[in-house]
Amino acid sequence: MDPQLSRRSLLRAAAAVPVLSAASAASAAPASAAAPSSPVAGRGPAEGRDLRFTLAVVPDTQYLLDEGGSDAEPVRATLRHLVRERHRDQIAFTAHLGDVTEHGTETEMRAAREAFEAAGGLSYSVLAGNHDVSGDDQRGDTPYLRTFGPRRFARMATYRGSSPDGYNSAHVVRGGGREWLVLALDWRVSDAGLAWAQRVLDAHPLPTVLTTHDLVWAQDDGVAQLSDHGSRLWDRLVRGNDQVFLALGGHYWPSGRTTLTNDAGHDVHLHVTNYQDRYYGGAGMLRYYRFDLARNVIDVETFSPWLRERRDPTPLEREHVELTGDVDRFTVEIDFDERFAAFAPAPVPPPRPPSAVLPRGTVAYWRFDGAGLGAAGDDGAPVPPGTVARDLSGHGNHLTATLLHDSGPEALTWSAAHHERQPAHASLRFDGGKAPDRGAVLRTGPDAPVNGMTFERGYTIETFLRLPDPFEGDHAWMGILGWEGRAGDAGKHSGWSDDDPTCSLNLSGERFLQFIAYPVPVDADPTSWSHALPVGRWTHVAVVNDGRHTTMYVDGSRIVRNAAEEGRGIATLGKPFALGGTQSAERYGQGFYGWIGDTRIVSRALRPDEFLTGR
Template identity: 50%
Template sequence: MDQQNDGTTRRRLLQTGALGAGAAIASGALGTGSAAAAMTDGTNAAGSQSGQAASSTAGTASTAGRIDTDHPRFTLAVVPDTQYQYDEDRGDPAPLTASFEWLIQQRSAENIVFIAHLGDVVQNGLAMEFAQADPVFKILDRARFPYSVLAGNHDIDGSKDDTRGDSPYLHTFGPQRFRRMSTYGGSTPNGYNSYHVFRAAGQQWLLLAMDWRPSDASFAWARDVIAKHPKLPVILTIHELVNADHGNPVAYFSDHGNRVWEQLVNDNDQIFLTMNGHYWPPGRVTRKNAAGNDVHLHITNYQDRFYGGSGMVRLYHFDLARNTIDVETISPWIMDQDPAKRDELAEAEIELTDDTNRFSIPIDFAERFGKFAPVPVRPARPAKQLVIPGTAAYWRFDGPATDQVIDQSGKGNHLTRVQLAGDAPTASAEFHPEQPGHASWLFPGGKNPARGGYLRTADEAAINAMTFKSGYTIEAFVKLADDGQDHSWEGLLARLGTGRDAGKTGSDPDEPTVKLGFSGGLELQWAVYPFDKNDTFTNWGHEMVAGRWFHLAIVNDGRHSIVYVDSSELLRNPSTLSNGLATVGKPWLIGAGHYNNVVDQGFAGNIGEVRIVTRALKPSQFLNA
């Protein structure tokens, strides 16, 4: 089952960090560390209490909530060794029952796409024990919730590898159980190893569920599965790989773990995350593979804790917009208990908040997956496709840094370069990933003295006199210089002429009639004298990150101005009405601002392109749409 990832969607998620891709996660979505807070009063979950038979609650969860497979945030739930809950006549299915029912109930809110069990389902590998576990896993079957199960050493004859032959484990968790799942991709001929492909964050992910002791043939099978899915990131689940010691959560390879690393992980760059149980306490370590990339190796197991681990679930919250995996560990079974009747030992097990069980992993997903699944570059788009009705000027910096930039709108508002002290702007191959033109100019601006260069329209350009009383949209692709120098109050775009020149006496009349720039704290500022007001109106943005591309837009509908960054509406937009832009018929400047008509510094950074339209556009009409 060779399924390919949706590169277009992933490009938008990874490179622009667009949180709006696809439908939003349910309004009650929980943040990291908040899962336990959702259910501490014992009233919201359907989990069982201690001693309650699984069969009495197994029918309460027959459907699963909707998930959003395109949203950049999703959750992978991991269930480690549950063996003490199925130990001949000494177990209790209630904790795992509660965990599964909670996962089903939270599936939509947490965008839980898959559940992975890490083996040692039962203690002694007995048919009677699997008969006890089977109806609990059927809760997931009825909910059509995809999951994987692998064999731990307590599930089978641990002295043999996966060529061991038949077993009660195989009767319960063999390929016949998983074939009904849409995620199931296949198993080894012996039935003990399987793989799943699930969709999340606009792409597909491959998860391997490997036996306690894979044979050489099974390792070859796993390598072949990866080779047949060459663009999919891979998560390896296996029962034994790394170990950790009490008091030192830095994990290390077991002897068998070294074999797994050498036969499967090291030379398969697609494997970026591994999870195993078997040992305790939990721990983690990061190792470089043969390609020089990080592999995150985690051990999670709670069987040594109160009530055999209390049905602990580890939640891996993937967030591709933030380039982070947030991890938390909770016990839905304990969360569901009446706090007034909760055991003293149980109180400490509701959620584990130490650094070993609640943490974040920074991962630049685009970079990490770039060698085997590079994010496709959006094709360049010719300028004529972007000259929409109402375009007053459209300047693209995708050619050599000459003395003139042509106005692509056809209105003749061409730009001419003006040189300050120091170096002149130069052509750059860098560009915003959603930018129509695949290039930019690098402006080496600065102040004290004013240096660099900027561009201006001609004295007779038609756009100089325009008042934009019907509204306007001004867009730009920008990357601020990350050079450590002081570029406070630099201008990206401005209009020559001051408030005083235009007959405006409010605020500081020596300020420009129009300026788009950045404060000393890199806050975006749109400050203008409207056509119909005697005072300045200012929209403020948040602090921008130097060295990173972004798209910005200022949209005025003839009444209000709204600032957008990467198509996200910002907060500090005035509610007071303002119409049009004051003008004294003087030129527009790109790459500079001014005070009292004196340019005091040049812009420092890259400018990709700038478009001005004489009406309010929707984000779906922006240049980055």
């Protein structure tokens, strides 16, 4: 879009319960009970933490660990890959889905134990499948239990204990700034095993991934449905425990997936993952569940590390290096905070006092809680005209609320909504619009010091804003903040019109931010443009000038379309600073549509780590 044309458009217009972990006498040795996790362990603020991690899943390996004739090297290659790439791929945990071996014999379990020597340093779970054991989890001693019982997991930091029989285990995994519970359940869970699992869930109110061997099966279309044992797990454990959002099984082929609704009305994603019918007994296939809490998705991919290592693969091997069908490579969309709010809400940082966010050079700081307004109203209550938002910097740049045109009281209301990193836990809701023009602004008084400051040594202007979802109506070129006064009166004629305000932050019809500030010494109009802002979520905006150039940041990230022209200072005219609208020809048209939170002006360039988001 032509920036000049754009400006023309503007001018025109609970108590924890310990997990039982003593193994039965048939198992290798009792494991001591582990302390439960914190009852509430949600994720923290986005800044300063990694929002991505990977859960690795290893499906049935039975044809590769068969004493009748097989090759364990693909299993070892998979485990070596996980160890080698655990940091790069951010692998937080690995889950084996059962049928480790073909017959569950001492010889095969010895081969499995030797293969898992390649997993040194990994945190993982292994559960029993029908080829490893028979009967339910009360079966007593088996070669499987002596190989993959509590003793194997006891030294792992993620391990939280096993059921008394030793066949079911619990693990708490850290990833994406959250804790996650992984339940590894036997292929046939008894009533006692279900009761144990319920106690684990009660003791660890965390987002939970349930793994078992026999859960769902699918036809060739990839649409999965519960098996008989899966139906028992669903009815007796999953549907009534909102924590369980993802359940994974093997046993059947082909692979598939489905989504069911639990008793709380939330989605539970159920997947079957098994490739033993494929070339080379599955060739050590590995599935990655890449959790991305920034994007609210889990990206799933399936590949064979063993085949990736082949120097001269055959055509059949190349065909199976990576699987990209609809049930092998896909994305699961989850609003993690919303999905887990009932039992593991994301912690919100407490409000920060004004004194904590007044760095050297602060010219003005406004917020809309009790500290800034003296006494804020109830959420949704109108803000009466004449209400004063005090300048908490102490410089007297107080703002006074004014309704525009014939706007009613709904044009400006108090709100409890706020950005998670905003110092004050409050904002103002502006209901501006066109045809007819309506809205509200908050303006400094005629003698406020900020009115005539020119900031020739640099400045930082910050605000928090949120656009409504749905974003209804025509709000193209609505103003967010700026100084009043005509550019022409400041001797600036380079813009589209002399009626331009001397400095303003606006939103285009495509929801691009536009920041324009006419500099002091020359006649120029350097303009910065952001990308399209999202609706329905808070955005932090910072405009930083170092005395020569202006840089806009959105959510702490530098945008690409920053002004190339030099721009020293702001050609202010001693007229008010305003929040909630932008003038043209010294008249306000439509006002802002959305929420505005804490706003600060500093007379020097701040680093991103000094912004109001408080990294």
